[in-house]
Amino acid sequence: MDRPDTCPKVVLLDLYERMVKIRLFETIQARVFRAGEQEGFTHLYIGEEAVAAGACANLNQDDYITSTHRGHGHMIAKGGDLKRMMAELYGRSTGFCLGRSGSLHIADRNIGVLGANGIVGDGNPIAVGAGYSIKLRGTNQVVVSFFGDGAANQGTFHESLNMAATWKLPVVFVIENNRLSCGVPTESVCSLAQALGDRAVGYGIPGFNIDGMDVMEVFRVVKTAVQRARHGGGPSLINCATYRHRGHFEGDHDIRSREEIDAAREHDAIRRFERFLVKENVMTQKDIAEVREHIQRLVDEAVEYARSSPPPQPGDALAYVYAVKGDDEHASSHV
Numbered sequence: 001m002d003r004p005d006t007c008p009k010v011v012l013l014d015l016y017e018r019m020v021k022i023r024l025f026e027t028i029q030a031r032v033f034r035a036g037e038q039e040g041f042t043h044l045y046i047g048e049e050a051v052a053a054g055a056c057a058n059l060n061q062d063d064y065i066t067s068t069h070r071g072h073g074h075m076i077a078k079g080g081d082l083k084r085m086m087a088e089l090y091g092r093s094t095g096f097c098l099g100r101s102g103s104l105h106i107a108d109r110n111i112g113v114l115g116a117n118g119i120v121g122d123g124n125p126i127a128v129g130a131g132y133s134i135k136l137r138g139t140n141q142v143v144v145s146f147f148g149d150g151a152a153n154q155g156t157f158h159e160s161l162n163m164a165a166t167w168k169l170p171v172v173f174v175i176e177n178n179r180l181s182c183g184v185p186t187e188s189v190c191s192l193a194q195a196l197g198d199r200a201v202g203y204g205i206p207g208f209n210i211d212g213m214d215v216m217e218v219f220r221v222v223k224t225a226v227q228r229a230r231h232g233g234g235p236s237l238i239n240c241a242t243y244r245h246r247g248h249f250e251g252d253h254d255i256r257s258r259e260e261i262d263a264a265r266e267h268d269a270i271r272r273f274e275r276f277l278v279k280e281n282v283m284t285q286k287d288i289a290e291v292r293e294h295i296q297r298l299v300d301e302a303v304e305y306a307r308s309s310p311p312p313q314p315g316d317a318l319a320y321v322y323a324v325k326g327d328d329e330h331a332s333s334h335v
């Protein structure tokens, strides 16, 4: 791990906190989900934290991201409030989407999170739409679209990159290449598999294949792509090699061997970064313990907040289904 010039101490601490927030939030979430406290599906991001943290640390609040079915990490890295997130996962009325989306469609326009997405590959066209809107409005915002290696084989990937490249839209496409789509190994369905960034050549845009377990590398490469996008240079494609520690979804039968998963955990991005921070005298073990304790408290408070929040009222089931003409800011309860 090398410390790039672009990573002063304040950036390193910020990257670390973003990663630990995701890890501790989802560790608790896995526990309460297994205990039957939440309903629906949940796909955890544990293991892949360096990608969301490294990418989102380059973004402003009004920049946009699009996300996936594995979206909690993206939202936390973009600054999502832990209490409202946890309340959404509990299906409570205090959640980001008033308890109506749960894990798979959680969104917060106030911080530019255009939504997790249960449809694989659907974030990319949404990102292109947001990029086109930025261009029409003439702002200097950017969009980062996160998606998996499986989504990179959807037709929407090619259509989106082609359009974004042709119109020079400010979109950074970030592949979270964890080598699997559910139980399908990527190399069994894709000849480029580990080098998906090479596909950028086909669209005439910059492409990168990087170590997505090295948060500083993700930060550095996404920074270049974000700056290019902000200054009218158009999109980039960044393929991040990463690894998910959990099954495809909670409760899934994992096709990987115990040995493989344990070996991968040896290279855990957070542990690796902690070793680096201590070696470089950026943090002591005591600092690390304090950060973890502080974040653990925030996560525990989020769980308590969610548990004590009321569920949506059945009588409100049809509220927010239709928008009133001319009022796109406020959803309406009229049907």
Ligand SMILES: Cc1ncc(C[n+]2csc(CCOP(=O)(O)OP(=O)(O)O)c2C)c(N)n1
Pocket: 069, 070, 118, 119, 120, 121, 147, 148, 149, 150, 151, 152, 176, 178, 180, 181, 182, 248
């Ligand atoms: C259009 C569509 N096809 C299939 C599915 C079922 N499905 C859900 S997640 C998933 C795998 C996605 O793999 P990848 O994009 O690599 O993301 P990862 O789960 O590895 O993060 C599939 C096939 C879906 N939700 N949407």
